Amino acid sequence: MTAKTKLGSWEISTIEGGGLFLDGGAMFGSVPRVVWENCISPDSSHRIPLATRLMIAENPDMQRLVVIDAGVGDKEEQAFRDRFAVWLPEGSSGTPLERAIEGAGFDVNLVTDLIVTHLHFDHVGGATKIDSAAESVPVFPNARHWVQKRNWETALNPNIRERASYLRQNVEPLEATDLQLLDGSSEILPGISVEEVDGHTLGMQTVRIEGGGKVVRYLADLAPTIHHLKAAWTMGYDINPLKVVAEKQALLEAAVEEDALLALEHDPENPWARIEQDQGRYRAEPVSLE
Numbered sequence: 001m002t003a004k005t006k007l008g009s010w011e012i013s014t015i016e017g018g019g020l021f022l023d024g025g026a027m028f029g030s031v032p033r034v035v036w037e038n039c040i041s042p043d044s045s046h047r048i049p050l051a052t053r054l055m056i057a058e059n060p061d062m063q064r065l066v067v068i069d070a071g072v073g074d075k076e077e078q079a080f081r082d083r084f085a086v087w088l089p090e091g092s093s094g095t096p097l098e099r100a101i102e103g104a105g106f107d108v109n110l111v112t113d114l115i116v117t118h119l120h121f122d123h124v125g126g127a128t129k130i131d132s133a134a135e136s137v138p139v140f141p142n143a144r145h146w147v148q149k150r151n152w153e154t155a156l157n158p159n160i161r162e163r164a165s166y167l168r169q170n171v172e173p174l175e176a177t178d179l180q181l182l183d184g185s186s187e188i189l190p191g192i193s194v195e196e197v198d199g200h201t202l203g204m205q206t207v208r209i210e211g212g213g214k215v216v217r218y219l220a221d222l223a224p225t226i227h228h229l230k231a232a233w234t235m236g237y238d239i240n241p242l243k244v245v246a247e248k249q250a251l252l253e254a255a256v257e258e259d260a261l262l263a264l265e266h267d268p269e270n271p272w273a274r275i276e277q278d279q280g281r282y283r284a285e286p287v288s289l290e
């Protein structure tokens with residue numbers, strides 16, 4: 001059963017949305033392999049397993065069921081799936097995103113909002129599916145889709161370094177939904193805010209949920225695993241590593257201040273962490289909600 005936590009009128013849980021394998025060296029940037037291989041051990045192709053863990057926030061009073069991110073999905077051809085050794089939520093009915101939501105005990109017909117942290121394929125691919133006319137179409141055409149404007153523009157016109165991560169079939173169909181293009185950080189629903197960060201890619205947004213005196217933050221690729229909660233551990237994928245360092249330092253300070261529960265999208269073992277401050281140094285500790 002999915003562990004839930006209550007924040008005022010919001011009930012939050014992480015859900016398993018499948019995963020993929022990415023190159024370990026790329027995931028740990030300038031950290032030497034002799035160090036990172038003790039954190040997550042690589043396979044024979046030097047890849048490490050990474051979850052695509054989603055979040056759901058349910059608010060019966062407001063009649064809102066908010067999903068954060070969408071996983072890889074199943075639109076891509078076999079060669080793509082093999083390269084990343086993609087695994088999907090179990091079952092055969094519906095799309096991988098719908099199976100993930102249903103597997104956690106929620107009704108897919110009640111989804112009102114999808115917050116997309118950024119349009120890299122492992123975060124948004126599951127928001128679309130191939131229909132009977134072989135077209136890519138939204139999985140939740142009636143849901144409100146929240147994306148940062150700068151990320152939307154980047155995804156439609158990516159630089160050559162990020163082009164392999166921004167796939168048109170994941171992005172363009174979302175225009176037919178109730179698409180909300182945000183201009184920076186804002187509170188999008190009572191208690192749910194998005195915060196724009198630009199070091200990983202232009203216009204990524206993390207999500208902050210506050211209620212009942214508690215704070216949960218969904219970090220997306222600002223800190224994909226618990227190991228990346230060290231400010232200096234950036235990824236080879238980050239377009240501006242020094243900006244990531246500064247954004248992460250601000251996050252660590254806020255997380256201590258708020259005693260925030262941090263949700264880790266890609267960590268293969270730890271859905272949740274908290275930051276302890278120890279003689280001026282930050283230390284990430286795994287948290288179990290069971």
Ligand SMILES: [Zn+2]
Nearest residue numbers: 118120200221
């Ligand atoms: Zn990304």
